[in-house]
Amino acid sequence: MSETKTKVGIVGATGYTGVELLRLLAHHPQVSVAAITSRQEAGKHIADYFPSLRGVYDLTFQAPDDAQLDQCDVVFFATPNGVAMKEAPALLAQGIKVIDLSADYRIDDITTWQHYYKMEHASEEWVAKAVYGLSEWKHADIAQAQLIANPGCYPTCVGLPLLALLQANALNSSSHIIADCKSGVSGAGRKAEIGTLFSEAGDNFKAYGVSGHRHLPEIRQTIAAFNPDIAKKFTFVPHLTPLIRGMHATIYVELNEGIDALQVLQEAYQDSLFVDVMPNGSLPETRSVRGANICRITAYRAPETENNQWIILSVIDNLVKGAAGQAVQNMNIMLGLPENTALNCMPLLP
Numbered sequence: 001m002s003e004t005k006t007k008v009g010i011v012g013a014t015g016y017t018g019v020e021l022l023r024l025l026a027h028h029p030q031v032s033v034a035a036i037t038s039r040q041e042a043g044k045h046i047a048d049y050f051p052s053l054r055g056v057y058d059l060t061f062q063a064p065d066d067a068q069l070d071q072c073d074v075v076f077f078a079t080p081n082g083v084a085m086k087e088a089p090a091l092l093a094q095g096i097k098v099i100d101l102s103a104d105y106r107i108d109d110i111t112t113w114q115h116y117y118k119m120e121h122a123s124e125e126w127v128a129k130a131v132y133g134l135s136e137w138k139h140a141d142i143a144q145a146q147l148i149a150n151p152g153c154y155p156t157c158v159g160l161p162l163l164a165l166l167q168a169n170a171l172n173s174s175s176h177i178i179a180d181c182k183s184g185v186s187g188a189g190r191k192a193e194i195g196t197l198f199s200e201a202g203d204n205f206k207a208y209g210v211s212g213h214r215h216l217p218e219i220r221q222t223i224a225a226f227n228p229d230i231a232k233k234f235t236f237v238p239h240l241t242p243l244i245r246g247m248h249a250t251i252y253v254e255l256n257e258g259i260d261a262l263q264v265l266q267e268a269y270q271d272s273l274f275v276d277v278m279p280n281g282s283l284p285e286t287r288s289v290r291g292a293n294i295c296r297i298t299a300y301r302a303p304e305t306e307n308n309q310w311i312i313l314s315v316i317d318n319l320v321k322g323a324a325g326q327a328v329q330n331m332n333i334m335l336g337l338p339e340n341t342a343l344n345c346m347p348l349l350p
């Protein structure tokens, strides 16, 4: 039966999101991983690099130019920003489906993208054709897409609850949205950086990107699709926490009188496979989603406030629903497969 399987390539398979794709796709009955790339580990067998995958795959890392990615049906780019915009167009021209986990195709406005990413864009023509793959909100577009711009982790964690409120027209027009977010260090990737060393990030807590994080324009763009005025009144501050995986967003919003945020969220996601709206009084915690393609959300009416002020809590695993899991979910939608294929793994506790 293997000849009928979809052949998948992963560019950047030694990174954190790359190995997470490998972990998830190992359980995918309709997919065969055919090519994995790494420039630094080219020639090394996967089992020698990732003992966690011993006996699961018989594959060797190849340099991207040698990997025959053009023989694949779907190629994931799990590479730093700036790689897919140069390498994906040649594959797209051959009809291959591409899912880019980086930010290269996420921002419609090229000037804004170039400002935040500090490089020239190399394939602007594909930005217009890419579908922003926030799976729960773009299902029909994703199903028709050839190129998916997989959302960033913060934009997923913040966007899922906010879009439900925006769709319901729940936000007060004078509301200023504040998203106070925390990420584990794997969000920064596997590359060596002093800030993510154990002795720097462990037993420490700090904000970063306060003067303008790359995900600010991405979240603004998501909000603006529903309400351009509210998009201008949005503040986002990320923080680095000494977690390996996990992301937590605390979002402050003012809603129109009489609107119950929890009810809006429950209605929006009542049929969702991967967004769990928890009951009144719950506290979503990062370990309740660790390793799983789930976003857990709840909402509290802010105590002792005169206006209809709400506090929304949202958690994801940055590597799963925030990256590789959502990418596999998008691939399933593109291929017309059940959306949860290979994505039913439970969170890991403790």
Ligand SMILES: NC(=O)C1=CN([C@@H]2O[C@H](COP(=O)(O)OP(=O)(O)OC[C@H]3O[C@@H](n4cnc5c(N)ncnc54)[C@H](OP(=O)(O)O)[C@@H]3O)[C@@H](O)[C@H]2O)C=CC1
Pocket (backbone or CB within 6 Å): 011, 012, 013, 014, 015, 016, 017, 018, 037, 038, 039, 040, 041, 064, 077, 078, 079, 080, 081, 083, 101, 102, 103, 151, 152, 153, 186, 187, 188, 189, 190, 191, 318, 319, 322, 323
């Ligand atoms: N980590 C996270 O939580 C999230 C990450 N993302 C995005 O996903 C992408 C991957 O992130 P992550 O896995 O954390 O990154 P890592 O730094 O962990 O891995 C990057 C991978 O890309 C390869 N690579 C680096 N440069 C190039 C290049 N020029 N050409 C081809 N391959 C290259 C690396 O291998 P080698 O150098 O050997 O080629 C490595 O396998 C990034 O764009 C990131 O912003 C999105 C959401 C969440």
Ligand SMILES: CC(=O)N[C@@H](CCC(=O)OP(=O)(O)O)C(=O)O
Pocket (backbone or CB within 6 Å): 081, 101, 102, 103, 151, 152, 153, 183, 184, 185, 186, 187, 188, 189, 214, 215, 238, 240
């Ligand atoms: C902790 C940490 O450093 N997190 C990363 C998360 C960004 C990410 O991975 O998203 P992109 O795909 O948009 O690059 C950061 O803030 O840059």
